[in-house]
Amino acid sequence: MANDPIIRLRGVTKTYGSGPTAFQALKGVDLEIERGDFVAVMGPSGSGKSTTMNILGCLDVPTSGEFRFHGHHVERLDRDQRALLRRKYLGFVFQGFNLLSRTTALENVELPLLYRGEDRQTRHASGLAALDKVGLKPWWDHTPAELSGGQQQRVAIARAIVTNPDVLLADEPTGNLDSERSIEIMELLTDLNRNSGITVLMVTHEADMAAFARTIVHFKDGLVESIEKGARS
Amino acid sequence: MLGTTVTLAFRAIMRHKLRSFLTTLGIIIGVAAVITMTTLGNGATAAVREQISSLGANILQLRPGQGFGRGGGGPRPPDFKPEDVTAIAQQITGVRAVAPQAQSSGQAIYEGNNWNTTVNGTTASYFEAQQWALESGRLFMPEEEEAGKPVCIIGGTLRRNLFRQEDPVGKRFRIKGVSCQVIGLLATRGQGGFGQDQDDVVVMPIKFVQRRFTGNRDIGLIMVAVDDAYETATVQASLEDLMRERRRIKPGDADNFNVFDTKQISDTLTGTTTILTQIVGAVAAISLLVGGIGIMNIMLVSVTERTREIGIRLAIGAVANEVLLQFLVEAVVLSCLGGLIGMFLALIASIAIAPLMQVPFIFDWQINLLAVVFSAAIGVIFGYFPARRAASLNPIDALRHE
Numbered sequence: 001m002a003n004d005p006i007i008r009l010r011g012v013t014k015t016y017g018s019g020p021t022a023f024q025a026l027k028g029v030d031l032e033i034e035r036g037d038f039v040a041v042m043g044p045s046g047s048g049k050s051t052t053m054n055i056l057g058c059l060d061v062p063t064s065g066e067f068r069f070h071g072h073h074v075e076r077l078d079r080d081q082r083a084l085l086r087r088k089y090l091g092f093v094f095q096g097f098n099l100l101s102r103t104t105a106l107e108n109v110e111l112p113l114l115y116r117g118e119d120r121q122t123r124h125a126s127g128l129a130a131l132d133k134v135g136l137k138p139w140w141d142h143t144p145a146e147l148s149g150g151q152q153q154r155v156a157i158a159r160a161i162v163t164n165p166d167v168l169l170a171d172e173p174t175g176n177l178d179s180e181r182s183i184e185i186m187e188l189l190t191d192l193n194r195n196s197g198i199t200v201l202m203v204t205h206e207a208d209m210a211a212f213a214r215t216i217v218h219f220k221d222g223l224v225e226s227i228e229k230g231a232r233s
Numbered sequence: 234m235l236g237t238t239v240t241l242a243f244r245a246i247m248r249h250k251l252r253s254f255l256t257t258l259g260i261i262i263g264v265a266a267v268i269t270m271t272t273l274g275n276g277a278t279a280a281v282r283e284q285i286s287s288l289g290a291n292i293l294q295l296r297p298g299q300g301f302g303r304g305g306g307g308p309r310p311p312d313f314k315p316e317d318v319t320a321i322a323q324q325i326t327g328v329r330a331v332a333p334q335a336q337s338s339g340q341a342i343y344e345g346n347n348w349n350t351t352v353n354g355t356t357a358s359y360f361e362a363q364q365w366a367l368e369s370g371r372l373f374m375p376e377e378e379e380a381g382k383p384v385c386i387i388g389g390t391l392r393r394n395l396f397r398q399e400d401p402v403g404k405r406f407r408i409k410g411v412s413c414q415v416i417g418l419l420a421t422r423g424q425g426g427f428g429q430d431q432d433d434v435v436v437m438p439i440k441f442v443q444r445r446f447t448g449n450r451d452i453g454l455i456m457v458a459v460d461d462a463y464e465t466a467t468v469q470a471s472l473e474d475l476m477r478e479r480r481r482i483k484p485g486d487a488d489n490f491n492v493f494d495t496k497q498i499s500d501t502l503t504g505t506t507t508i509l510t511q512i513v514g515a516v517a518a519i520s521l522l523v524g525g526i527g528i529m530n531i532m533l534v535s536v537t538e539r540t541r542e543i544g545i546r547l548a549i550g551a552v553a554n555e556v557l558l559q560f561l562v563e564a565v566v567l568s569c570l571g572g573l574i575g576m577f578l579a580l581i582a583s584i585a586i587a588p589l590m591q592v593p594f595i596f597d598w599q600i601n602l603l604a605v606v607f608s609a610a611i612g613v614i615f616g617y618f619p620a621r622r623a624a625s626l627n628p629i630d631a632l633r634h635e
Contacts, residue, residue, distance in 0.1 A: 059548065059628050080552040087550025098545050098632065102248050112549040114237050159549070 091160030259524025264575025274510025327463030354442025370417030381440030544631030564616020572608030
């Protein structure tokens with residue numbers, strides 16, 4: 001069991017709309033991701049990589065096919081059941097950071113713990129620990145407006161890892177950052193992957209960033225085109 | 234979880250202080266208006282009831298004429314005669330006291346002071362019927378009543394204006410040019426049910442008033458006090474039968490006299506103020522409704538504005554009901570805050586306005602509780618629709634929302 005892939009997609013399709021205007025974004029994706037891997041998903045826009053990420057993030061369901069995550073048949077779960085899966089096992093990092101404005105870094109990081117029903121002290125301690133991991137503990141009481149883009153993304157990463165998720169999904173995490181900040185973020189993700197054992201799934205269109213990954217999955221026309229080992233594998 | 238949700242709601246509200254305040258203003262004004270109006274209305278009702286109860290309980294007033302006035306055209310209905318009073322006292326059961334009244338008015342003079350006052354000719358039964366005690370002195374003796382002696386019992390206002398600091402009992406003064414002796418001083422009663430000063434009066438034996446002032450044997454008003462053991466309505470019915478008989482009214486003809494039950498007057502007047510209170514309260518309640526719509530409006534704006542936030546919450550694992558609860562609690566906290574502020578304002582306004590309206594301030598915890606519960610209900614009702622909209626958002630679309 002321990003060697004089973006944490007994520008397994010089998011013949012996954014996704015069709016948007018119906019009838020003559022229907023658009024098939026995924027045309028039968030097969031993909032397995034091992035626990036502890038660092039996967040970069042690449043491909044031109046419209047290749048199906050974002051749709052795949054939405055499905056992997058349990059935000060969306062496949063039209064057909066099978067998605068097994070942690071032993072669950074996610075395609076059979078309803079909205080709230082998928083929300084509970086996200087709460088328990090997943091962390092999200094977005095291109096646009098998506099922090100709550102006018103809310104301190106610590107409060108942002110504590111947010112997922114609120115939904116886990118953790119008490120105040122636990123939230124505080126875990127939140128500060130997560131901020132410490134991303135090197136922002138001294139900035140805990142700053143609001144996003146008072147932080148740089150790189151710092152904001154690190155707060156977002158702290159928020160994603162505060163629950164000790166199994167899988168971290170990052171959607172173009174460096175898309176809004178300059179190359180220096182981007183490398184910092186990538187090093188942070190690599191560190192979390194290596195030292196905290198978090199499986200990282202990252203969508204990117206920059207080869208430099210994908211090079212940090214152990215596995216690179218290329219998408220094209222709604223299908224997995226190729227899987228290669230990254231520079232750091 | 235609910236505690237956390239309330240904390241979150243407070244944070245969200247405090248993030249937009251001015252907007253939150255303006256949103257709740259509708260509720261604040263609505264609640265303040267409802268409570269103030271009801272409180273003042275209750276005070277007015279209490280004041281009216283208080284004043285009318287000073288007329289005396291279970292008293293029937295018998296007057297010639299129809300309705301409240303003496304009636305329209307036609308011959309003037311005759312006044313009552315002393316024989317009517319005797320007949321009532323002897324023939325009707327359940328009567329505690331019967332007092333005839335013949336009224337006049339004129340100038341009272343004592344040394345350098347003079348004062349225009351009301352002269353009330355009656356008998357000692359008058360004080361018994363009204364349960365009006367003397368402060369000092371004594372009532373009329375039967376022989377004084379019989380002979381119509383020039384003796385009088387004066388009210389507090391007359392005493393103050395005529396005798397100043399002196400003790401009036403035993404003194405003589407002139408009323409309408411006739412000398413009379415003060416034998417008693419009435420206990421102070423204050424304003425009557427219709428605003429008149431009940432203490433501005435001189436009470437004299439009716440025979441004296443009839444002989445010297447009115448010049449006839451007419452009686453304008455008979456006051457009948459009903460024994461507590463008897464039904465006022467029963468006594469009133471037999472009183473009406475007796476008077477129809479004595480005034481020779483044919484069956485089918487209308488009465489040319491009428492009987493007022495003071496309790497009935499009291500009920501009518503307090504009924505009027507109660508209805509007024511209810512109408513004004515209803516108008517104020519409409520402003521509460523408008524306030525509720527204001528909350529719904531701003532919550533809808535808030536949901537749209539915070540679409541991304543909702544997306545984030547859903548992505549990190551909030552289930553639909555948690556998002557629903559968050560926005561619902563926000564609406565309820567907003568409306569409850571409005572309710573509490575409104576209640577506080579109403580308290581200040583009522584305490585300030587009640588003395589100006591000369592009504593007592595009566596704190597009605599029921600209406601206060603009701604108003605706050607009602608504003609919470611408004612939060613739930615008008616917050617539900619925006620909250621539903623927030624909870625049903627698709628996380629992917631919500632996260633992409635600009």
